[in-house]
Amino acid sequence: MSLHRIMADHKVTFTVEDTADPIVASIPTGTLLSDAARQAGVEVGQPCGGQGRCGRCAVQITAGNVRRRSTLRLSQKAVDNGFALACQSVVEGDASIFVPAQEKIARTLTTDRIAAEVSVPADYDFATSQTFKRISLTMSPPSMDDQTDDWSRIQTALRTQADINDIKISLNGLRNIGTMLRECNWEVTVIIETDPNGGPARLVKVLPCHVNKTDPLWGVAIDIGTTTVSLWMVDLITGKVKAQVAEYNGQIARGEDVISRIIFASKNNNENEMRELVLETIDQLLIKACKRLNARPAEVVKATISGNSTMMHLLLGIPAASIRLSPFITAVNNLPLMEASEIGLHIHPEATVDCLPGVASYVGADITAGVLSSGLDETEDMTLFIDVGTNGEIVMGNRDLQITCACSAGPAFEGAGVVDGMRATNGAIEEVWIDGETYEPTYRVIGNSNPKGICGSGLISLLSEAFLTGILDKAGNVNLTLPTPRVREGAHGAEYVVAWGTETDSGQDIVLSRVDIDNLLRAKAAIYAGFTVLADQVGIPLETVAKVQVGGSFGKYINVEKAVQIGLLPDVEWDQFEFLGNTSIKGAYQALLDWRKRKQIADIASRMTYIELSADNTFYEAFTSALFLPHTDASKFPSVQAALQKTP
C-alpha cells in the first residue's frame, strides 16, 4: 500500500467574514491551508506569492488541527488567538477556519471616460502600413468538369484576383472553408496576413459574402502590466483607437510583484493557474471593449502584446523560474508569431498574436515598445527614459545608441514595505504640505474621505516636505528635538505623525517611521544609481541629458519638483521633463498598426545594450551615494540647494 493511499482526508470548514454559510471541504493531510482554501473556492490573498513574508493571508483557526510552519509575520498575541498564515500552515486533521474579509482593490483605472484621445499616426494607410488584407473573392462553383478541391480553389482565386501567390492555412482553417464556401455560394471575403519578410501569406479568416470596405476590422493592443492590464481596441481600417479599457491583473492575488508571482508559478502546477488568471483578465477586457463597440471578440484578428518579460512568460505558460535566480535568464526574448488558439486567447482562433520582443529578464517588451513610442531611438538628443512601475527600468540613449538597466527598486512607491503605505485608491493621502514653522501637515486624500494610509505620490511629497522643513536630515534621521508632538519615538524607530487617529479611517495614527524612510531611500537610491551607471557608460554627466522622459502611470501623479527634491529624478529644468503615460501600450498600438514600426521595435531590442546592475562594480558606490536626501553630492541638485536656502 502506497503512502498516497493511506493519506486520509479531513473535513475543513471555512467561515468567511461577512458571508452567510460556512463552506466545508474534504482536504487531504499535508495540504497547505492556502491550497485548501482555493480548493474550497475561498479567496485568500497572497500578495507575496505564498512566501510567508507579507502576512496578508492570516486566518484564524477556531477549532482543530493545523500545523504552523512559520509565524514570522504574526505577533505572539495573534498566534495566541489562533491566527496562522494560510500559506505556511498545513492541514493535519479536521479544522474550522475563520477567514477575515479580504482587501478589495478599488477600481480607478484608465478607461475611455478618463483617457486622452489617441491620434492615429499621420502616415497610416491600411493598404501599405498593415500586414492584413481584406479581399473579396468570387469563385465559380465546382462541377463535374472542374473538380478542384476547395483550398486550391481559394488559392487560385487569390492568385488571379489578388496577386497573392503563396499562402498557408491552419488545420482549423481547413475545417471551416468547405462549409463557408458552400453556405456563401462561392462569394466570400477572406482576411489574410502577409509576411513583410517575403514568407508565405496566411489565411486568417473567411467571412460570409462581401463586406463593406468601411466595415471595421478589429485588432487589439494589449499591455500586460504587473499591476494593470490595458487593452486598446483598434479599427485596423482607419487605425483609430475605438475603446480603451483597463483592469487589475488577475494574478495580483497570487503575488504583488514579479518575484512573488514567479515563486508562486514555480510551485506545482501553478504555471497554468497564473496563465489562466491573466487570460481571464484579458477576456474581461475584450468583453468590456466589445460590448461598448457592439463587436464580438471572435472578430478580432490580431493582438499585439507588450509587457515585462515575467508577464510574457507567465502569459504563455513558459517557466519563469530562471528569471528570478542568478544569473537571471529568460527562456526567450524574441517570440515567434502565434495563433490565438495556441495561447488560449479568446479572439478569433486563427488571429495573429504578436508578442513584442524584450531585451533581458528585467527589461522586457514594455521597454522596447516604450522606447519606440517615446521616440528616443529617433532623436539626436541624449535622452533618459524611465518607466517606474512595480520595477524601475531605465534607458539612456538617442538614435545612435541605447543602454538600459533595471533597478530592483521594489514596490515602496506603490505603498508596499511602508507601514502605512497603500495603493493610490480611495483613502490614500496623495499629497502633503508641511508648515516650516509649526511642522503641522496639510494633506489631500483620494476620494475626499478620512485617510487610510499614504500612496506613492504622497510618500514622495511627505519625504520632500519633511526634508525641506528640517524634520529629516540628509541621512533621513528624524529630528526628535523639534517642538512638536508629531515627532516621537515609535514602534519602528523615530517617526513623524502625518494624521492623528481622530482624523483617520481606522482610528490609528498614520505615521512615517524610520524604517519606512530607509525603505524609501533605498528605492529612490536604486533608481538614481541606475541613472548614474548609464550616464557613466554613455560617458556624460547625468545632468547634461537633454530630455527626461517619464513613462507609466507613476509620472501622471507625482509632483516632479518633489521627486527631484528627494533625489529620485535628476535635477534638470522643468521643460526638459516629458510625461508620456503608458508608453508600453502606445508602442504596442504603433506596432499593431504598422509593420515598419514593428520592425523598428525588433531593431531596438536587438541593438539595446543591457547592463546587469548586480554585476556592475560602479553600481554599489552610486547606490550608497544616493542613499541621502537628495544625494551625498549636493552639487548635483542645485535647485534643491536653492530651495533649502529659502527655507528658514
Next chain:
Amino acid sequence: MSLHRIMADHKVTFTVEDTADPIVASIPTGTLLSDAARQAGVEVGQPCGGQGRCGRCAVQITAGNVRRRSTLRLSQKAVDNGFALACQSVVEGDASIFVPAQEKIARTLTTDRIAAEVSVPADYDFATSQTFKRISLTMSPPSMDDQTDDWSRIQTALRTQADINDIKISLNGLRNIGTMLRECNWEVTVIIETDPNGGPARLVKVLPCHVNKTDPLWGVAIDIGTTTVSLWMVDLITGKVKAQVAEYNGQIARGEDVISRIIFASKNNNENEMRELVLETIDQLLIKACKRLNARPAEVVKATISGNSTMMHLLLGIPAASIRLSPFITAVNNLPLMEASEIGLHIHPEATVDCLPGVASYVGADITAGVLSSGLDETEDMTLFIDVGTNGEIVMGNRDLQITCACSAGPAFEGAGVVDGMRATNGAIEEVWIDGETYEPTYRVIGNSNPKGICGSGLISLLSEAFLTGILDKAGNVNLTLPTPRVREGAHGAEYVVAWGTETDSGQDIVLSRVDIDNLLRAKAAIYAGFTVLADQVGIPLETVAKVQVGGSFGKYINVEKAVQIGLLPDVEWDQFEFLGNTSIKGAYQALLDWRKRKQIADIASRMTYIELSADNTFYEAFTSALFLPHTDASKFPSVQAALQKTP
C-alpha cells in the same frame, strides 16, 4: 417555456445478449435508439452509418414505447416479434431493449509474424535522405556577463556547431527548453527538421544529454484504410522497418464503406467521434509496436500518413460531406505539414505529421503513394495499376503520363450486398471447385471449420466455376434445367447451393442467388469499365498494357485466373501480373525515409489526370458491355474462350 424544457427523460433498459446485468439510462424524448445505446455505453454496430439500409442494428423491443421510422430491412415476422432498427427508431417513453450479440471481427491482420521483411532502399542515407537531423550541442551556461536568453543560446549553438542558420520553434517547445537545458547542464541533443525547400528548420525535440549515434530515432508510416489501419515503425537512422502492426479501423462500427462513414460523420457532432475512433486505433497500434520495440510513443518524431481522401478528412476532422455529394469535391488534397498535437496523435507533441497528397475525392493519397511504390511513374512500359479495396481505384500510365479514375464497385467483393457473403475471416469459404459432370462443389474454408458464408475470393472462384461448368450462362442466369438439386428457385430468385445446411455452421444452406450474381456482375463491370475508359483515354487497346499491377490485400488472396475468367481483370499473360500488397503503406514508408520520394509523390499528385466516371459518356456503354461473363465481346478474353472450349 421552450420545447426543450418540456422534453421529458425516459428510463430505457438495455439487456445485452451474453452479459449479466441490464444497463439503465435516462434518455430524452426523441432520441434515436442507436444514440441512446451509445449514451448507455452499449455497442450497436451500424455498418451502413445509420441509414437504415443494412439491418445490422436490429434490436428487440421487449417492453415500452419506441416509434419505428423505417423497418425496411426487417421481415414482417421480425417486426411482429418486436424487432426494430436502432438507427431508425425513436425513444418516446420508458422501454426495455434486448440487444443481440454483435458480430465480432476476427483478427487476422498482417503483423510482423506473417509480414514479409521490408528491404531498406539501397541508397538510403540518414544524412542526405532524411529531413531530420540529430545534433549534440554543448553550450556554455549563462552568466552575469552572458545574459543571452535560452532560445537564442540554442540558436547560436546551432549556427556555430551545426551550420543551421534559420530555425523556428513552437510555443510548446519554448515551454520545455529552459528546464531541459538546466537539468542537462547545457549539454543536450536536439532533433531538428530541415526544410528541403529552403525554409527555416524547426526544432522538434530536445533530448537530455548526448545520445549514441546508433540509438534509434523513430518514425512511423501509417496507412489508414477504410477497413484496416496499418502502421510501420521505422528507425530513421538505419531506415529499417522494425515493427509492422495492423488493426481494423475503429470507425467500422459506424459504417463499413466511406459513404456510410461520411453520412454518419455529417450528423450532429459525429465528426469528432469519427476522428477519435481512428485516433484510438492508431494509438493502439503505436502502443503495440512500441511495446515490441521497448520504445515509447513520445519518442516518435515523424508520422507519414497515407489513406483515401475520406479517411484523411475524417482523421483531421475536416467535414467530408462534399466528398459524397455531386460534384464530389474534397476540402483539400494537399495538406500542410502539421504537428502531432494539432491533430491529436499521441506521439511526440511537436512531431511532424505529413499527410500525403490526394488527387480527388475518390483518388486519395493511398493511390499517389501506391503509384510511387509500384514504380509506375518511372517505367517506360504502359502499366495498369489497380487497388481494389472497399473501393476500386485504377491508374493507367507510365513515366510520361498517368490517368486515374475511381470505380464505385461497392463492397460486394468484401462480402457485403451478398446474402451469404462475409469478410475473409474464420468460417468463410475462400475457394470453390465445381465438378463439370455432377455439378457438385468442393470448397476450402478459412480456419477449417464448418462454413458460415463466402468471402470475396470464394465468390470470384464460385462465379468462375459456375460459369465454366454451365451452371450460369453469359448473362448470369442459373440454368434450372440441370440434373442436380443444387440449382433451384429460392427466395431471391434462382440459386445454386454451395453448402447444404447439414454441413454449415448455422444449419442453413449457403447459396449464390440471382440477386447476389447481379451485385457481383455490377461490381466487376464497374471496375472493368474503368479499365476501358482509361485505355480509351490513353488511346491503346486495354489488352496491350505491358503490366497489370494489383495492390491491396485483394491481390494476395484471389485466384487471378478466375478473376480473369469472370472478366474482373484483363486477359493478359500470367507473368504480366504483379501483386504488390499494401502499396499505400509502402509509399508512405518511402516518403517517410526520403524527402526526394516525398517530392515525387507531390509530383505524381499534381500531374495525374483524374477522370470522373459519372461524368464520362463512354463509361456507361463500357459498363453495360462488361455486365456479362466474362464480357459481351468474348474476343477480349481469349484464354477464357479456350477454357470454355476445353470444358465438356
